[in-house]
Amino acid sequence: MKTIEIRWHGRGGQGAKTAALLLADVAFKFGMQVQGFPEYGPERSGAPITAYNRISDREIRVHSNIYYPDYVAVVDETLVGSVDVTAGLREDGALIINTVKTPEEAAALFPDYHGRVVALNARKISEEALGRNFPNSPMLAAVVAVSGLIPKDDFLREMRSSYQHKFAKKPEVIEGNMKALEMAYDAIGGQAR
Amino acid sequence: MRTDITKINEKTPYQDLTEGLMVFAGGTAKLFKTGEWRNNTPVWDSEKCRQCLLCTPCCPDSSIPVMSGRRGNFDYDHCKGCGICANVCPFGAITMKEGMEP
Amino acid sequence: MTNEKKMSTPAAPIPERMSGNEAVAFAIRQVNPDVMPAFPITPSTEIPQMVSSYIANGLMDTEFIPVESEHSAMSAAVGAESAGARSMTATSSAGLALMWEELLLAASNRLPIVLTLVNRTLSGPININCDHTDSMGARDTGWIQIYAENNQEVYDNYIQAYRIAEHRDVRLPVMICQDGFITSHGVQNISLLPDQPVKDFVGTYAPEEYLLNPGKPVAVGPYAVTDYVMEARKAQREAMENAKQVILDVADEFAALSGRQYGLFEEYRTADADYVMLIIGSAAGTAKEAVDELRGQGKKVGVLKLRVFRPFPEKEIAEALANCRAVAIMDRSENYSGQAGALGSEVTAGLYRQHSDILAVNYIYGLGGRDFTTEDAAAVFEELREGVEEGRPVGQYRYVGLRG
Numbered sequence: 001m002k003t004i005e006i007r008w009h010g011r012g013g014q015g016a017k018t019a020a021l022l023l024a025d026v027a028f029k030f031g032m033q034v035q036g037f038p039e040y041g042p043e044r045s046g047a048p049i050t051a052y053n054r055i056s057d058r059e060i061r062v063h064s065n066i067y068y069p070d071y072v073a074v075v076d077e078t079l080v081g082s083v084d085v086t087a088g089l090r091e092d093g094a095l096i097i098n099t100v101k102t103p104e105e106a107a108a109l110f111p112d113y114h115g116r117v118v119a120l121n122a123r124k125i126s127e128e129a130l131g132r133n134f135p136n137s138p139m140l141a142a143v144v145a146v147s148g149l150i151p152k153d154d155f156l157r158e159m160r161s162s163y164q165h166k167f168a169k170k171p172e173v174i175e176g177n178m179k180a181l182e183m184a185y186d187a188i189g190g191q192a193r
Numbered sequence: 194m195r196t197d198i199t200k201i202n203e204k205t206p207y208q209d210l211t212e213g214l215m216v217f218a219g220g221t222a223k224l225f226k227t228g229e230w231r232n233n234t235p236v237w238d239s240e241k242c243r244q245c246l247l248c249t250p251c252c253p254d255s256s257i258p259v260m261s262g263r264r265g266n267f268d269y270d271h272c273k274g275c276g277i278c279a280n281v282c283p284f285g286a287i288t289m290k291e292g293m294e295p
Numbered sequence: 296m297t298n299e300k301k302m303s304t305p306a307a308p309i310p311e312r313m314s315g316n317e318a319v320a321f322a323i324r325q326v327n328p329d330v331m332p333a334f335p336i337t338p339s340t341e342i343p344q345m346v347s348s349y350i351a352n353g354l355m356d357t358e359f360i361p362v363e364s365e366h367s368a369m370s371a372a373v374g375a376e377s378a379g380a381r382s383m384t385a386t387s388s389a390g391l392a393l394m395w396e397e398l399l400l401a402a403s404n405r406l407p408i409v410l411t412l413v414n415r416t417l418s419g420p421i422n423i424n425c426d427h428t429d430s431m432g433a434r435d436t437g438w439i440q441i442y443a444e445n446n447q448e449v450y451d452n453y454i455q456a457y458r459i460a461e462h463r464d465v466r467l468p469v470m471i472c473q474d475g476f477i478t479s480h481g482v483q484n485i486s487l488l489p490d491q492p493v494k495d496f497v498g499t500y501a502p503e504e505y506l507l508n509p510g511k512p513v514a515v516g517p518y519a520v521t522d523y524v525m526e527a528r529k530a531q532r533e534a535m536e537n538a539k540q541v542i543l544d545v546a547d548e549f550a551a552l553s554g555r556q557y558g559l560f561e562e563y564r565t566a567d568a569d570y571v572m573l574i575i576g577s578a579a580g581t582a583k584e585a586v587d588e589l590r591g592q593g594k595k596v597g598v599l600k601l602r603v604f605r606p607f608p609e610k611e612i613a614e615a616l617a618n619c620r621a622v623a624i625m626d627r628s629e630n631y632s633g634q635a636g637a638l639g640s641e642v643t644a645g646l647y648r649q650h651s652d653i654l655a656v657n658y659i660y661g662l663g664g665r666d667f668t669t670e671d672a673a674a675v676f677e678e679l680r681e682g683v684e685e686g687r688p689v690g691q692y693r694y695v696g697l698r699g
Contacts, residue, residue, distance in 0.1 A: 042423065063667075212405040212466055217511070
């Protein structure tokens with residue numbers, strides 16, 4: 001397998017870093033070599049943040065940030081315009097954005113990017129499934145679905161076991177998170193190439 | 194490797210010193226005769242002494258030994274002759290004498 | 296004592312993924328030292344935090360002392376270690392700077408304390424990200440310094456640390472360094488060892504002389520008149536020299552346990568290399584990746600990753616570089632000497648003493664967390680090549696990725 005590089009854009013407090021770490025986690029469970037790391041600075045809620053993943057079948061030695069990602073996940077649409085989210089993004093990869101826009105409308109936001117743009121209304125999914133706006137779970141599922149990293153059933157099974165561990169003290173949120181993941185994965189299915 | 198500090202002096206090669214110059218023994222200050230530095234010497238008059246023991250805690254070198262609640266003669270191996278004891282004695286039982294000898 | 300050579304049998308590895316800080320905390324739990332005084336500072340804060348949780352959850356019984364400053368943390372570690380307790384602390388940046396005086400005390404009193412340092416720059420400008428200003432500033436305090444490329448290495452180095460520190464030929468404190476955020480907060484795969492083999496490898500601490508030893512009094516840190524100071528330093532210097540062999544012996548035993556072999560440095564594709572990059576820490580991994588890419592283009596390049604900075608393997612490095620044409624010496628700190636950073640100064644001094652006349656170029660990179668990429672590494676190799684093969688003058692002292 002080729003090393004897959006993913007860059008996450010979000011705002012402090014939205015869980016983009018958590019999503020990157022969860023992705024590293026789930027890929028690890030499937031025997032892959034993983035890296036998950038945020039670009040660190042002083043903690044500032046709401047400020048633009050970047051997080052990264054490298055996923056491979058061989059040892060990952062590079063410790064720099066990612067400049068030519070295969071996939072970019074934009075957790076907060078309002079970043080577009082102030083952050084150059086498509087910088088270096090490979091045209092055979094994809095940009096996945098949390099937006100109310102249609103895929104066509106979303107693609108129009110990035111006239112200079114000629115690769116695939118995937119639109120996901122992560123907020124709506126999260127609010128329907130969880131009753132709250134936690135866009136990172138749907139975005140995680142979207143990245144897994146778009147990259148084809150892990151088949152849906154395997155992914156959901158492993159995430160359930162992760163959530164059971166993570167939310168041992170509040171099991172009531174497990175089902176909502178699982179629902180959010182599945183809805184997001186299926187929503188991407190419709191936009192699959 | 195308990196330290197025999199009588200064998201350590203300014204001529205000792207570095208290999209024979211202890212790690213970190215730690216002293217692996219207790220009460221070794223007793224072996225160091227600071228009394229050799231003295232050029233004024235307190236002399237105790239046991240007749241005039243009322244055994245009030247004011248002098249003992251004032252001695253910076255613990256050189257006034259006390260046994261069974263009574264002081265004895267000075268420890269001249271360690272007394273540096275500072276004269277504080279003579280100063281605090283309310284009864285004139287301690288006088289300072291020039292030189293090293295009491 | 297734990298000095299006797301033991302035959303370690305291979306332990307079943309446990310595949311995991313965790314950050315460098317998690318890996319260190321996990322190793323601390325396994326070693327379960329007696330005393331850990333600590334004060335939080337970014338990016339090492341998680342280490343005492345995680346250890347506190349382990350203790351609260353009954354998974355270890357280290358005496359954790361929440362002190363009021365790093366000055367106190369190292370003071371308490373010095374006190375505890377003198378008393379006979381296996382001690383440690385964790386810090387970063389300004390925390391290490393505040394320990395300055397006690398670092399020298401720990402080393403000169405020959406106390407085998409272990410400090411896990413998460414490298415962060417020092418002000419100013421104030422910044423929380425990685426460079427080696429903190430540990431390089433403390434390089435002359437008498438501590439052994441061992442650096443890690445990734446979470447695996449920092450885990451492995453910590454497990455080996457007490458065996459080195461407490462060895463009767465050494466008895467010096469050890470600083471286990473990793474790159475702030477880059478490895479401390481980056482999650483990556485790791486191969487852990489089971490608890491019992493780690494405990495057996497490290498052994499129990501049984502010092503011969505210590506303060507809380509009834510009937511065997513000790514004076515620690517007595518005043519030394521002029522007649523003794525040079526002799527004490529020379530003895531300390533010899534202990535540091537002895538550490539080289541002990542580090543290698545402990546590494547061999549650790550290899551038998553873990554299958555992972557360490558040395559004073561790692562030579563990556565240097566055997567026939569014309570151009571070598573000498574580098575410390577996480578950026579070595581990036582440099583290795585660049586080497587593989589350049590080798591694919593037929594370029595004879597390699598990486599010498601320094602693991603042990605103190606004791607400094609001056610002669611060994613000069614020998615390892617004997618057959619190359621040029622070396623780039625990469626410093627992640629500026630020491631304002633006009634001779635680049637500490638690594639640059641020390642390696643070039645070593646090359647001179649070994650009568651080497653290879654081209655040696657000192658580079659400063661990665662200050663305050665400035666990213667170091669495979670492209671940066673490739674550009675450095677190209678500069679060396681041009682200097683040697685095309686006779687293009689190369690400045691002796693360069694900054695990587697500097698604007699202007």
